[in-house]
Amino acid sequence: MSQLPKNWSSIQLKNLLSFVLGGDWGKDADYQDDDFETVFCIRGTEFKNWSKEKGITSVERKVKKASAQKRALKLGDILVEISGGGPEQPVGRTVLIDEDALKHNSNYPKVCTNFIRLARPSDSIDSRYLNYYLRSFYASGEVVNYQGGSNNLRNLKFKEYETIEVPIAPQSEQKRIADKLDSVLTKVETAQVRLDKIPTILKRFRQSVLAAATSGELTKNWRESNGLEDWEHVKLKDVGKGFNYGSSTKSQSEGKIPVLRMGNLQGGKLDWEKLVFTSDEAEIEKYKLQPGDVLFNRTNSPELVGKTSIYRGEREAIFAGYLIKVQGTDKLDAEYLNIQLNSSHARDYCWAVKTDGVSQSNINAKKLQAYEFELPSIEEQIEIIRVVTELLSSADLVEKQYKAAKLRVDKMTHSILAIAFSGKLFSPISEEDRVAVTVKTQNSEPQHNQPKAIDKEPDQQTEVVSKTVNKSSNEQASEVFQLLKKNSKGMSAQALFDAQSENTFNAIDDLFSELKKLIEQEMVIQAGEGENCTFKATKK
Structure with missing residues (x-):
């Protein structure tokens, strides 16, 4: 463990717990016995969406009354996953029982x-503080040193x-840290929820593009302006060729x-992985394979059988027996065949x-040959390919x-x-900042808007409320501005956040508040948008 602040200490987890007990899965909900009572049992399944659902999907069970009395969860309890996990998910996740979970x-x-x-x-110890630390310990990866069992x-x-x-921070500091983490991590989780919607949106967009492309809607105006004929109803066997099965010989890990x-x-x-x-x-x-060969998956699970991709000559390759090769x-x-399929x-x-x-499900070559669809002229196929390629490239x-973005947020x-x-x-608060800040302490009230130096006792908790907005003071005091001056090519918000891990603006909201202030004072300019957005110090 890295060096801690002077007024902090380090204590083993077991010395911070007043009660530890395993759970009870009990009997089915319809089990009849006067010594049993109905409970709702929280499983590892509930952990995944805990911040949003708080165990709403917990399962109705019957357990002995004595067991229910001993194991009934209370406000502030922490649940530790002791069995489960897998190759990509170590065991040891934790959740906190709060008021919402008990409702x-x-x-x-x-x-x-x-x-x-x-x-x-x-x-x-503050239960929120302890749970946050256990989450931090899990996220660090160190928890794998405390697990056993199979893969x-x-x-x-x-x-x-x-x-x-x-x-262990002092108790008043524990609450302050937990409150701040509640606020900041809620924003991070909100960002994660929004990001998690993007794959579904992209999937729908791609499906809409392909549907419009193969129905004629995508190029309707182009077709009319070029005076082309309506589409022809065809069977694939009449316009395609090949329909060959791939190799059934066992492959090797090298070759x-x-x-x-x-x-x-x-x-x-x-996918070449x-x-x-x-x-x-x-x-x-x-x-x-030859460039332009279309590969159709003839055997797979019911929802995946029939998936199709095109070989564009990326590297030499052959194809396996569960695939059918079709050529234009x-x-x-x-x-266009790849788009259609x-x-x-x-x-x-x-x-x-x-x-x-x-x-598994199967679609043989004969059924693939019998596939019927509407076929545009070759000229319109080329136009469809062009437009679809542009749209799907944007989606990519x-x-x-x-x-x-998800990697950064995670x-x-x-x-x-x-x-x-x-x-x-x-x-x-540094000595240099004392004259430039207004502070509030636990037992004081602000008297005037004018910044004033306040003596600080060693054990008092202080919080920066506001800094003077004098530009020259900002140039000296703002760590963000100093970093941007040193990096003439500019820095992203993520790079600034990483660089500030030991300085004044550690919290995300503080960092963006500072950037906004510097932009308003024309000390910093924003270049670019989204992922490519950077911030640069002005040359004034």
Whole structure:
């Protein structure tokens, strides 16, 4: 643990808990026994959307009355996940039982499942503060050192977990830190919720583009202005060719060229990750792909069978047996075929004609050949390809920006928590700043608007209320401005936030308030928008 502020201490988790007990899954809700009573049981499933739902999906169960009495959750309790997790999600997540969590089905006791441990904080520590620290510990990745079990089901070694050292601020500071984290992390979670809507919006946009492209709506005006004929109703077998199955030979983890499989077909394009290979010359000669070959997934789960992508010659490759290769002709452009087979019309056809097995569905080449659709002239196909490519490229750019933004926001919670428990969430007021700030203390009232120097006792909690807006003072006192002066090419808000981790503006809202003030004073200018937005110090 890094060095803590002078008035902080470090205490093992077990010494901060007054009560620890495992959960009880009990019996089914319709179980009849006078010694049992109805409870609502919180599972690990509820943890994922806890900040929004607060356990509203908890399950009705029956447990012994004595067990319910011992395990009934109370305000301020912390639930620790002790079993579950997996390769991408370590065990050890925590949630706090607050008033909102207790409101759901309030006529019945709340308990946790036996995959969760009830940990009740003692009166010596603020329960929100402790839960935030446990979240910070989990986000740091250190929790993996306290887990065991298999790769798919992991267990928290709770006795060892209880020995972790918790940084302890004075109690008044604990509440202040918890209040600030409540405020700041709510904003971060709001940003996460908004970002999480973007994939659905992009999916609908892409589907709408393909639907308009294959129905004629997308190029209606272009078609009329060019005097082209209406579309022709065709079967794929009459305008396409090939319909070949791929290689059934077992692939290898290494080899001369990749073998494309159904997992490599993603959203009309090829994903070149997670490849297998072959070095068999006969196989390569027989199944080698040519630019423009369209690959149709003939065997997959019911919802994925029929997905299609086009090979554009990115690198040498052959294709596996669960795929069908279709090629264009002088009447059917291969790029347009790829658009057509990814449309909702094609998806509906696949759903209707698939043959369902135990866990997979199949669409053979004969059924693919029988697919019927409306075919525009080759000239209009080329125009459709052009417009669709532009629109989907825009969607791809938005998706790239979304992924970058989500990565930053996801990291932000850990960064903020780490700052909080290093004692740097609230920076102390320097001697140089004393004459430029108005401070409020626990037992004082502001007297005038004029800034005044106030003596500060070592144990008093102080908070900056306002700084003088004199430009020369800002140039000296603003760490943000000094950083921008040193970086003539400008800095993003994320870069500024990272650079300020040990200085005055650690909180997100403080950083943006400072930037806004500097822009209003024409000391800083904003360049660009969105992901590419940077801030630069003016040359005045």
